[in-house]
Amino acid sequence: MRFSLLVMATAAAGALWAQPKTFTSSIGMEFVLVPSGEFQMGCSPSDKECGAAEKPLHQIKITKPYYIGKFEVTQGQWKGLMGSNPSYFNETRAADSWKDHPVEQVSWNAVQEFLQKMGAGENGRKYRLPTEAEWEYAARAGTTDAYQDGATDRVGWSWLNSGGTTHPVGQLKPNAWGIYDMLGNVWEWVQDGYDYGYYKGSPAEDPPGPEADDSSHRSLLHPLGRGSIKHPLSKELSRTIRGSSWFWNAKSMRVSERRSYKPEYADYAGGFRVAVDVQ
DSSP states (O other): OHHHHHHHHHHHHHHHHHSOSEEEOTTSOEEEEEOOEEEEESSOTTOSSOOGGGOSOEEEEEOSOEEEESSOOBHHHHHHHHSSOOOSSSHHHHGGGGGGSBOOSOOHHHHHHHHHHHHTTSTTOOEEOOOHHHHHHHHHTTOOSTTTTSOHHHHOOOTTTSOSSOOOTTOSOOOTTSOOOSSSSSEEEEEEEOOTTGGGSOOSBSOOOOSSOOTTOOEEEOTTSSSEEEOOOOSSOOEEEESOOTTSOGGGOOTTOEEEEOTTOOOTTEEOOOEEEOO
């Protein structure tokens, strides 16, 4: 029995070792290999800004390696695949650099269409959004503090340093795993539905997110402290967003910050990055 387990473990390690550390998709999207492992998800021990939705801090195991986008999805990538550009900071406002700015004004529903189209004919790869746990695991990259072990103006674009606009991806400091803009620039959709109290009963391995909507916390505090933003009316499950954006204050650029919108909602502070399973 012990011999069999050792063989299985060795085979699994060999399979991971055989995977390329990075790869580039047919539309030029770069991916970074994220190893399986464990981390503490939620409010960082030293973080004084946490809300109740980020507590309690809890141990999570990611049982399978996966790839995640090195950058947020850009306007050039979106337009090249979908044929149009929904972004506010488009050709008119971003001039010659628009293709490298993150796509925004995309709903969770629209992102699902993009992912299906992206996966068509790509050697069986199924592109998807990361789960919320996968997103935070990749964002932390082995760190435990609130800001990726870096000053916020060095790792991401917030209201502090953005100048009131998005910026081309990959201009600031990457995290320890070589992933850019996990904090700031645009909020990033993840696959999970949203439940304000999900962490209190989250599975310890590969949490998939809630199956029912927690409708008691559907308004977002305005990023600059001016009242609240209300969700559009909908019976659909709210979807989680992570990472903050150029439009929000620097205090929101925390690795554990989590908020939500309805899946049909889109605005100029929201985008996404792509994940894909190891083949």
